[in-house]
Amino acid sequence: MPTTQPPELLCFVDGTFVSGTAPFDKIDPVDGSLAATVHEAGRDTVDAAVAAARKAMQGAWGQTSVSGRVQLLRRIADRIEDRLDDLVAAEVRDTGKPESLVRELDVVRAAMNFRAFADVVASSGIESFLTEVPGGRKALNYAINKPLGVVAVIVPWNLPLLLLTWKVAPALAWGNAVVVKPSEETPSSATLLAEIMIEAGAPDGVYNVVHGFGPGSVGEYLTSHPGIDGVTFTGETATGSAIMRAVSPQVRPVSFELGGKNAAVVFADADLEAAIAGLSRSVFLNTGQVCLCTERVYVERSVFDDVASGLAQQARALKLGRPADPDTTTGPLISLAHRQKVRSYLDLAVQEGAEVVVGGGVPDLGPDLAGGAWIEPTLWTGLDNTCRVLREEVFGPVAALVPFDTEQEAIRLANDTAYGLAASVWTQNVERGHRVAQAMRVGTAWVNTWYLRDLRSPFGGVGLSGIGREGGVHSMHFYTEPTNVCVQL
Ligand code: NAD
Numbered sequence: 384m385p386t387t388q389p390p391e392l393l394c395f396v397d398g399t400f401v402s403g404t405a406p407f408d409k410i411d412p413v414d415g416s417l418a419a420t421v422h423e424a425g426r427d428t429v430d431a432a433v434a435a436a437r438k439a440m441q442g443a444w445g446q447t448s449v450s451g452r453v454q455l456l457r458r459i460a461d462r463i464e465d466r467l468d469d470l471v472a473a474e475v476r477d478t479g480k481p482e483s484l485v486r487e488l489d490v491v492r493a494a495m496n497f498r499a500f501a502d503v504v505a506s507s508g509i510e511s512f513l514t515e516v517p518g519g520r521k522a523l524n525y526a527i528n529k530p531l532g533v534v535a536v537i538v539p540w541n542l543p544l545l546l547l548t549w550k551v552a553p554a555l556a557w558g559n560a561v562v563v564k565p566s567e568e569t570p571s572s573a574t575l576l577a578e579i580m581i582e583a584g585a586p587d588g589v590y591n592v593v594h595g596f597g598p599g600s601v602g603e604y605l606t607s608h609p610g611i612d613g614v615t616f617t618g619e620t621a622t623g624s625a626i627m628r629a630v631s632p633q634v635r636p637v638s639f640e641l642g643g644k645n646a647a648v649v650f651a652d653a654d655l656e657a658a659i660a661g662l663s664r665s666v667f668l669n670t671g672q673v674c675l676c677t678e679r680v681y682v683e684r685s686v687f688d689d690v691a692s693g694l695a696q697q698a699r700a701l702k703l704g705r706p707a708d709p710d711t712t713t714g715p716l717i718s719l720a721h722r723q724k725v726r727s728y729l730d731l732a733v734q735e736g737a738e739v740v741v742g743g744g745v746p747d748l749g750p751d752l753a754g755g756a757w758i759e760p761t762l763w764t765g766l767d768n769t770c771r772v773l774r775e776e777v778f779g780p781v782a783a784l785v786p787f788d789t790e791q792e793a794i795r796l797a798n799d800t801a802y803g804l805a806a807s808v809w810t811q812n813v814e815r816g817h818r819v820a821q822a823m824r825v826g827t828a829w830v831n832t833w834y835l836r837d838l839r840s841p842f843g844g845v846g847l848s849g850i851g852r853e854g855g856v857h858s859m860h861f862y863t864e865p866t867n868v869c870v871q872l
């Protein structure tokens with residue numbers, strides 16, 4: 384039970400915390416209690432945030448050297464580590480995730496994001512060509528990368544601080560100013576990051592936070608604002624589509640990391656024990672609320688029963704409970720509204736002919752947690768790719784297992800989706816691992832692992848899963864505009 388008063392979260396504009404218009408309640412998904420009161424920004428606050436970011440770009444920040452930015456990013460990473468406990472508490476309060484998960488994944492990655500992009504910007508050069516013009520003349524072409532400008536950063540609730548810093552770090556590394564809109568479900572860590580920005584010495588206006596909702600609120604005001612130079616967004620595909628419409632009159636660049644319906648392909652020659660453990664992590668991590676989570680598991684027929692029973696055993700071993708309990712492996716869904724959506728897919732799966740191997744409903748965790756957004760980890764068999772539960776993103780701890788007979792069939796089934804974010808392939812045949820991974824129509828294909836990241840690699844999706852890539856120099860391409868200079872020699 385909460386022992387302290389729920390905090391009041393303000394917006395952050397031009398280096399100062401400011402009140403919004405209408406306050407709204409943020410509910411703790413663990414038990415339905417009040418987690419925080421949040422100040423929703425009105426249009427005037429969004430205008431002020433965009434103006435503050437513009438002023439920062441036109442002032443000293445716009446002239447900051449690469450080494451100045453690198454040092455700032457490193458100080459921010461250090462301060463994130465100094466404030467580890469505060470950030471863990473903020474993230475846990477909003478999401479109900481197990482504390483251990485937030486400590487090991489979300490906050491570690493937040494610091495890593497700033498350090499990684501400090502390294503990338505410090506070591507990146509410029510593109511140049513020595514041009515030979517017919518007739519014997521020569522010219523030097525070189526491109527300098529200028530900041531994009533004022534970047535709107537819109538992020539979801541599933542990995543709030545990790546995904547926020549994955550975008551803010553490269554934006555700042557290449558000299559931009561940001562206006563951030565965290566999800567209405569997870570306002571705390573973005574607000575705390577504002578304190579960290581002050582402590583690290585970020586100039587006023589470089590990092591601004593506006594709280595609120597999407598349509599008819601801050602999300603819409605910000606993405607249609609004439610003062611922004613680009614939008615980087617992570618969230619649902621339908622929201623990406625709405626944002627694209629909002630920015631289209633201004634013809635601004637977008638970077639979109641959207642939804643997924645990710646496949647795993649398990650061959651009979653896989654190390655089955657390792658594959659089942661890896662699959663379990665890929666289906667159930669963060670209660671299935673990671674865009675990269677596996678929701679479709681294709682298994683070679685000869686080992687289908689072994690994989691299904693092994694994965695079911697892993698699902699039964701998960702421990703749902705309060706975030707602070709060290710035995711807890713699995714938290715609630717983000718909200719009762721999201722649970723309603725996930726439950727509708729649990730019902731749909733049964734209507735579509737699923738056999739429920741494990742789970743399939745709402746667990747009874749006692750009166751203490753009855754108001755929370757809890758759901759059982761769930762596995763289905765008996766479905767195929769024609770079913771809606773294999774075509775639509777559920778975004779919960781669920782997966783359908785489907786048998787296959789040949790490698791070609793497995794590739795066809797895995798690629799039979801409008802999404803294209805990630806896939807994993809499980810085999811001990813190295814050649815097959817490369818071959819099948821390369822055949823996946825996705826942004827990232829893992830072999831014998833899942834969600835192993837190198838922040839220098841391109842990250843993004845194809846099809847309904849996104850537009851563009853971020854990571855390493857790919858982030859530079861989004862967060863800068865090159866000016867090519869051509870000098871006749
Ligand atoms: P969402 O699209 O509902 O919300 C994301 C953000 O967009 C929130 O801040 C929300 O307030 C805002 N928003 C909503 N409507 C808007 C509008 N019309 N204009 C501007 N902003 C608007 O997503 P969610 O429910 O918070 O997150 C879950 C989704 O995110 C899943 O689909 C998941 O797959 C996806 N996701 C993708 C990635 C990736 O890297 N591809 C990563 C994480 C999550």
Ligand code: 6OD
Binds near residue numbers: 541549
């Ligand atoms: O690890 C990352 O950089 C990243 N963008 C992960 C996205 C996870 C989706 O929920």
